[in-house]
Amino acid sequence: MHHDRPAPIRPGAAARLLHGLAAALAALVALAAADTARGEGLVISLSNHQVMITSNYTGSQITVFGAVQRDEQTIARTTGYDAAVIVRGPRVDAVTVRRKERLGPIWINRSQQTFMDIPRYLAILSSRPLDELTSEIMRMRLHLDLDPTIASRSESGESGALLYPRDAPPEYAEALVRLRMQEGQYFEIGRGVTFITPTIFRAAIPLPAGAPPGNYEVETLLFSDGVQLSRDITNFELVKTGFEQRVAVWAETRAAAYGFLTVLMAIFFGWIASVIFRRD
Amino acid sequence: MQIYLPIAEMSVSVFLLLGLGAAVGFISGLFGIGGGFLMTPLLIFLGIPPAIAVASQMAQIVASSTTSGLAAFRRKALDIKLASLLTVGGLVGTGLGIWFFAAARAAGQLDIVIVVSYVTLFSVVGGLMLVESLKEFWSSRKGKVRSRRRAGEHPAYLGLPLRMRFHRSQLYASVIPLLGVAFFVGFAGAVLGIGGGFIMVPALLYLFRVPTSMVVGTSQFQILWASTAALLLHAIANQAVDAVLAFILIIGGVFGAQFGARASRHLRADMFRFLLALLILGVGLRFAIELVLRPTELFSIANGG
Numbered sequence: 001m002h003h004d005r006p007a008p009i010r011p012g013a014a015a016r017l018l019h020g021l022a023a024a025l026a027a028l029v030a031l032a033a034a035d036t037a038r039g040e041g042l043v044i045s046l047s048n049h050q051v052m053i054t055s056n057y058t059g060s061q062i063t064v065f066g067a068v069q070r071d072e073q074t075i076a077r078t079t080g081y082d083a084a085v086i087v088r089g090p091r092v093d094a095v096t097v098r099r100k101e102r103l104g105p106i107w108i109n110r111s112q113q114t115f116m117d118i119p120r121y122l123a124i125l126s127s128r129p130l131d132e133l134t135s136e137i138m139r140m141r142l143h144l145d146l147d148p149t150i151a152s153r154s155e156s157g158e159s160g161a162l163l164y165p166r167d168a169p170p171e172y173a174e175a176l177v178r179l180r181m182q183e184g185q186y187f188e189i190g191r192g193v194t195f196i197t198p199t200i201f202r203a204a205i206p207l208p209a210g211a212p213p214g215n216y217e218v219e220t221l222l223f224s225d226g227v228q229l230s231r232d233i234t235n236f237e238l239v240k241t242g243f244e245q246r247v248a249v250w251a252e253t254r255a256a257a258y259g260f261l262t263v264l265m266a267i268f269f270g271w272i273a274s275v276i277f278r279r280d
Numbered sequence: 281m282q283i284y285l286p287i288a289e290m291s292v293s294v295f296l297l298l299g300l301g302a303a304v305g306f307i308s309g310l311f312g313i314g315g316g317f318l319m320t321p322l323l324i325f326l327g328i329p330p331a332i333a334v335a336s337q338m339a340q341i342v343a344s345s346t347t348s349g350l351a352a353f354r355r356k357a358l359d360i361k362l363a364s365l366l367t368v369g370g371l372v373g374t375g376l377g378i379w380f381f382a383a384a385r386a387a388g389q390l391d392i393v394i395v396v397s398y399v400t401l402f403s404v405v406g407g408l409m410l411v412e413s414l415k416e417f418w419s420s421r422k423g424k425v426r427s428r429r430r431a432g433e434h435p436a437y438l439g440l441p442l443r444m445r446f447h448r449s450q451l452y453a454s455v456i457p458l459l460g461v462a463f464f465v466g467f468a469g470a471v472l473g474i475g476g477g478f479i480m481v482p483a484l485l486y487l488f489r490v491p492t493s494m495v496v497g498t499s500q501f502q503i504l505w506a507s508t509a510a511l512l513l514h515a516i517a518n519q520a521v522d523a524v525l526a527f528i529l530i531i532g533g534v535f536g537a538q539f540g541a542r543a544s545r546h547l548r549a550d551m552f553r554f555l556l557a558l559l560i561l562g563v564g565l566r567f568a569i570e571l572v573l574r575p576t577e578l579f580s581i582a583n584g585g
Contacts, residue, residue, distance in 0.1 A: 054284065055283055057284045057291055095581055095583055097580070097581050098580050099579050100580075101578075106395075106396075107575055108395065175579035175581075179579065183327070209282070209284075209290060240286060244286040247523055247524065248287060251521065251522075252519050255516045255519050256512075256515070256516050259512045259515025262511060262521055266340070267508075269531065270345070271350065273347045274351055277347075
């Protein structure tokens with residue numbers, strides 16, 4: 001087993017990451033050997049199930065390790081495997097997309113569409129660009145595309161990447177995805193999944209600094225020759241810790257006290273400044 | 281150096297926030313205005329959700345108005361009597377404004393009313409002040425000293441019943457127009473989402489002819505109470521106050537406000553009015569241009585239905 005292309009990681013995190021990688025791979029190999037399934041199975045492990053947000057948090061990275069399970073009965077594949085990883089962040093109950101229109105001489109928000117239950121973060125990583133990996137019909141069925149005209153056409157709503165009212169004009173959904181991509185919260189990485197050996201792969205999922213705290217669902221799909229063979233779902237959590245978490249909890253549960261404290265802090269520093277600068 | 285904002289749920293550069301706080305604090309201290317109309321759009325531009333931007337920068341306004349208010353109090357450039365009266369009128373106006381805002385929101389399209397009145401108010405007020413300032417410059421160049429206060433010449437609204445004497449402000453006027461203006465400022469502030477100073481300062485200057493030296497301190501005192509009430513309301517009702525963001529803005533803001541207040545003392549009264557006119561007109565024009573030009577992105581997204 002060897003690393004052909006190590007992912008770019010910060011030096012401080014390297015040792016920890018490598019340790020995690022080794023442990024995860026060892027576990028995978030053990031699991032793969034133990035199972036005796038007929039078709040290809042998929043064993044997935046994450047480098048971390050909890051990512052902590054601290055005060056100097058500027059984004060993070062989660063690594064997905066995957067192993068394809070085969071045995072004697074599994075048919076031989078001539079084309080090798082492909083894999084895709086879909087990561088869906090915590091969902092918001094509703095997102096309103098507004099559109100500016102011309103009214104006389106001015107431009108103003110006039111019409112809007114509300115989308116329910118939309119993930120705030122959505123990443124699709126694949127071993128090849130999606131249009132090379134599998135057909136449009138397959139991507140539609142699996143919601144394996146950021147393009148809402150593909151990802152939301154399918155009737156099967158199960159853990160759909162994007163669900164929006166079917167009668168809504170498609171430009172609203174497109175705008176939603178486009179704006180989220182500009183924020184860096186939605187993205188596709190066409191070669192984000194790397195096969196270390198023909199049956200073991202790895203994918204580094206970037207979590208930008210603005211990624212919302214909460215539960216992230218990681219769906220891994222295995223393909224060969226454009227046909228989906230196997231599927232696995234696992235989770236990780238992005239959580240605030242320590243001071244950050246306490247502030248967030250106080251703001252919610254002790255709103256009045258929190259408000260008074262903020263006022264006191266403001267007045268205190270205002271007063272301090274006027275004392276420091278008192279010269280006349 | 282990046283810092284994570286726990287309520288806004290994103291990380292921002294500390295130095296950028298300190299700089300923003302200082303710059304807006306300076307302008308706030310210089311003109312006796314809150315500065316929220318500058319800070320809010322800047323924070324939203326950084327990617328901070330609008331509700332959290334509006335609520336958290338209120339803390340900076342509380343801090344910088346405390347600093348400027350205390351500084352004005354020490355050099356006796358604060359008319360407490362007038363400021364208290366304005367505070368009472370302003371709080372009533374704010375309360376009614378918040379109620380009106382919620383009611384009108386529920387009834388339907390309010391956005392256009394807000395935006396158009398915003399632009400009109402700023403353009404008209406700023407334009408009138410600029411014309412006045414230019415006239416003043418023009419006549420002083422010709423050597424004529426135009427007195428801003430002429431004996432025996434008073435607008436009729438100052439002579440309504442319930443008159444009160446404000447020694448500091450050299451004002452003897454009915455409380456009815458004063459409370460009325462304060463009420464309007466509070467109301468418009470709540471509906472338009474802007475602090476009161478922006479309308480209060482020109483009103484004191486031009487409607488009541490309060491001396492420029494008194495206007496800044498008096499307005500800051502009134503802003504202190506209005507912003508404290510608003511900050512509490514935002515924290516309790518919306519839970520949108522990010523204490524970490526507020527803290528950094530405060531640190532930058534109080535220093536900026538201090539230098540602003542100092543600069544304000546060295547600024548000639550006519551220059552002060554001229555610069556304030558430019559600032560108000562500039563903000564009005566900026567919004568006007570945004571309204572008229574075809575936007576590059578027609579769509580915008582906001583969390584929540």
